[in-house]
Amino acid sequence: MADVVLRVTGVNKRFGGLQALSDVGIQIERGQIYGLIGPNGAGKTTFFNVITGLYAPDSGTFELDGKPYSPHEVHRVAAAGIARTFQNIRLFPDMTALENVMVGRHVRTKATALGAILRTRATVREESAIKQRSLELLDYVGIRKYADYQARTLAYGDQRRLEIARALATEPKLLALDEPAAGMNATEKLALRELLVAISRDGVTILLIEHDVKLVMGLCDRVTVLDYGKMIAMGNPADVQRDPAVIEAYLGGGHASVAAKAQPA
Amino acid sequence: MQTYFPNLRNNPAAAWIATFVVAALLIALPFAFGLLGNAWVRALAFALLYIMLALGLNIVVGFAGLLDLGYIAFYAVGAYMYALLASPHLASQFAWIAQTFPTGLHSSIWFVIPLGAGIAALFGILLGAPVLKLRGDYLAIVTLGFGEIIRIFLNNLNAPLNITNGPQGITLIDPVRIAGVNFGRPQNLFGIELPSVYLYYYLFLVLTIITIVICVRLQDSRLGRAWMAIREDEIAAKAMGINVRNVKLLAFALGATFGGVSGAMFSAFQGFVSPESFVLGESIIVLSMVVLGGLGHVPGVVLGAVLLALFPEVLRHTVQPVQTMLFGKVIVEAEVLRMMLYGLAMVFIMLYRPKGIWPAPEHGVNPSSRAGKVEAA
Numbered sequence A: 001m002a003d004v005v006l007r008v009t010g011v012n013k014r015f016g017g018l019q020a021l022s023d024v025g026i027q028i029e030r031g032q033i034y035g036l037i038g039p040n041g042a043g044k045t046t047f048f049n050v051i052t053g054l055y056a057p058d059s060g061t062f063e064l065d066g067k068p069y070s071p072h073e074v075h076r077v078a079a080a081g082i083a084r085t086f087q088n089i090r091l092f093p094d095m096t097a098l099e100n101v102m103v104g105r106h107v108r109t110k111a112t113a114l115g116a117i118l119r120t121r122a123t124v125r126e127e128s129a130i131k132q133r134s135l136e137l138l139d140y141v142g143i144r145k146y147a148d149y150q151a152r153t154l155a156y157g158d159q160r161r162l163e164i165a166r167a168l169a170t171e172p173k174l175l176a177l178d179e180p181a182a183g184m185n186a187t188e189k190l191a192l193r194e195l196l197v198a199i200s201r202d203g204v205t206i207l208l209i210e211h212d213v214k215l216v217m218g219l220c221d222r223v224t225v226l227d228y229g230k231m232i233a234m235g236n237p238a239d240v241q242r243d244p245a246v247i248e249a250y251l252g253g254g255h256a257s258v259a260a261k262a263q264p265a
Numbered sequence B: 001m002q003t004y005f006p007n008l009r010n011n012p013a014a015a016w017i018a019t020f021v022v023a024a025l026l027i028a029l030p031f032a033f034g035l036l037g038n039a040w041v042r043a044l045a046f047a048l049l050y051i052m053l054a055l056g057l058n059i060v061v062g063f064a065g066l067l068d069l070g071y072i073a074f075y076a077v078g079a080y081m082y083a084l085l086a087s088p089h090l091a092s093q094f095a096w097i098a099q100t101f102p103t104g105l106h107s108s109i110w111f112v113i114p115l116g117a118g119i120a121a122l123f124g125i126l127l128g129a130p131v132l133k134l135r136g137d138y139l140a141i142v143t144l145g146f147g148e149i150i151r152i153f154l155n156n157l158n159a160p161l162n163i164t165n166g167p168q169g170i171t172l173i174d175p176v177r178i179a180g181v182n183f184g185r186p187q188n189l190f191g192i193e194l195p196s197v198y199l200y201y202y203l204f205l206v207l208t209i210i211t212i213v214i215c216v217r218l219q220d221s222r223l224g225r226a227w228m229a230i231r232e233d234e235i236a237a238k239a240m241g242i243n244v245r246n247v248k249l250l251a252f253a254l255g256a257t258f259g260g261v262s263g264a265m266f267s268a269f270q271g272f273v274s275p276e277s278f279v280l281g282e283s284i285i286v287l288s289m290v291v292l293g294g295l296g297h298v299p300g301v302v303l304g305a306v307l308l309a310l311f312p313e314v315l316r317h318t319v320q321p322v323q324t325m326l327f328g329k330v331i332v333e334a335e336v337l338r339m340m341l342y343g344l345a346m347v348f349i350m351l352y353r354p355k356g357i358w359p360a361p362e363h364g365v366n367p368s369s370r371a372g373k374v375e376a377a
Helices: A044-051 A074-080 A097-108 A113-118 A121-141 A156-168 A186-201 A213-219 A237-242 A244-251 A255-262 B012-034 B038-063 B072-085 B089-093 B095-100 B109-131 B136-156 B196-219 B222-232 B234-239 B244-270 B280-294 B298-327 B334-352 B371-376
Strands: A004-015 A018-029 A033-037 A059-064 A082-084 A174-178 A205-209 A222-227 A230-235 B187-189 B192-194
Touching: A004 A044, A004 A205, A018 A033, A018 A044, A018 A205, A018 A222, A018 A230, A033 A044, A033 A213, A044 A174, A044 A205, A074 A082, A074 A097, A074 B234, A082 A156, A097 A121, A097 A156, A097 B222, A113 A121, A113 B196, A113 B222, A121 A156, A121 B222, A156 A174, A156 A186, A186 A205, A186 A213, A213 A237, A222 A237, A222 A244, A230 A237, A230 A244, A237 A244, B012 B038, B012 B196, B038 B072, B038 B196, B038 B222, B038 B244, B038 B280, B038 B298, B072 B089, B072 B109, B072 B136, B072 B244, B072 B280, B089 B095, B109 B136, B109 B244, B136 B280, B196 B222, B196 B244, B196 B298, B222 B234, B222 B244, B234 B244, B280 B298, B280 B334, B298 B334
Parallel strands: A033 A205, A033 A222, A082 A174, A174 A205
Antiparallel strands: A004 A018, A004 A059, A222 A230, B187 B192
16 A cells, blocks of 8 residues: 555636536545646646635545545635645745744744743744744755845745745645746756655655646656646656657647657557 | 844843833823923823834734725724723613612723724624735725724714714723822822823823734734735645634734723723724824835834824924914814815825835845746746
């Protein structure tokens, strides 16, 4: 029996007349880097928003670490153990990098307003633990030197890293990254790849939505391909890459046979 | 704070001396103003009430980023609560109250301050609950309506049961009494005669300092960061596991608390309340203090409140004498000039210091950043 972190089955989501997702499901095992790919408009981000609670699904079952969870309230999903980043970076721009990560600790800490007003010993201790852990995480993603800079002043690649650090601060069982390499140059992509490998090695399961097939292929243990809201392929990256349906989805009808011939078997 | 006074952090002796000097100045302040007349000390006491109001509003608008145009309603709630619990009004209207309290209703400040805070917090939640999903202009309009509803209630709750005495307001409100000291009468302290306004000044000073400490501590806490996260990006805040509903309600409730307490103090200080003190214009003035001083920055908000609260007093004492001196008659009333100058001040502040007179410090501009590109992204 495999150790399954996330098991999602039978997700349907309709926007008016558009069936954005039909019967989509994935199963992610602990320690995997799981890729979710597909051409533009395939429903990757929609699926992502459904499992993280941003969109309410029309149907589907959701199970995290063996326990069913209801993806109807975003903050509960984070508390249950799925942390996410956003395709178009959503940091807290006027807060410092350190404060951004400290916000990520919110869900795992419990100081109350009264504790803060009276500055009780427990609150002071918790606060310094939050700061300590956040600095460690900034160090981990390699931007500790920018701890006191406002998030909006960071370089693009560093903002991506900060977003990952903030997500890691919630101690997720599953780290869900929505196109983390979008807008990055080749060097930044390479560095990101190294970071993701390190995170995975340290025991965090990763769900990766990506456009960049090359990045996904080299990095992921398993891949699901979506097209027009349907799963068209699933398996290890090498097999999926050769799948005629996938090639057709990416390149259009008629290319499948040509591409298949071009690929060394 | 450490950005402004870094040397004090590492130098306890200097910090103690600075604290001592500031405390001495604040204690001596009414005597200095008192040389010009008690009206000035009164203006000082009002400035302190406004600081409390502005800091309370700052929690909602500055920290959590929720625009509230009806904040004065909480001030009204606190003021009327004290007025009803410490004046002959209710006993004169309801026989059973007169029977239960044969000596009339008199409430201790130790009871009224927590109660005022609690009731205002309740009203804060009452306002917060329906507006959880609103932002910006829509939120402003609903809160504005809330402020007006409270005022109109106060204005009309004199029939069929006379609870608030309508537009006439409530009179003969007890002054504050602490440990047998009646703040309504001059007191003799070590041979110095302290008029009533001086006593109130010191009381309000203590409350203001408590308010400032609470605000600063909240700002640097887990809750304070959650408020700021909501202000910056609500969806990202949710995705970080922040329960946006609860945190927003807490902002409304805690913000209202300060309004309620300062309202109760206002009521005791004036000895009279009427709905006229709680018009929309007052909400806007308190909001102006917050915005003018520095949205979300406690020292800035205090500065804004002091400036805007003392400014009318300065005008009142200068405009007419200056005009009689120059032209031999009064051409522009101080009141008219005040609104004009308020407007002008707002225009200039928004043009030249959009973040306020004393905004929160910027944290470093990263030299390696491609800021323009990042903001566009």
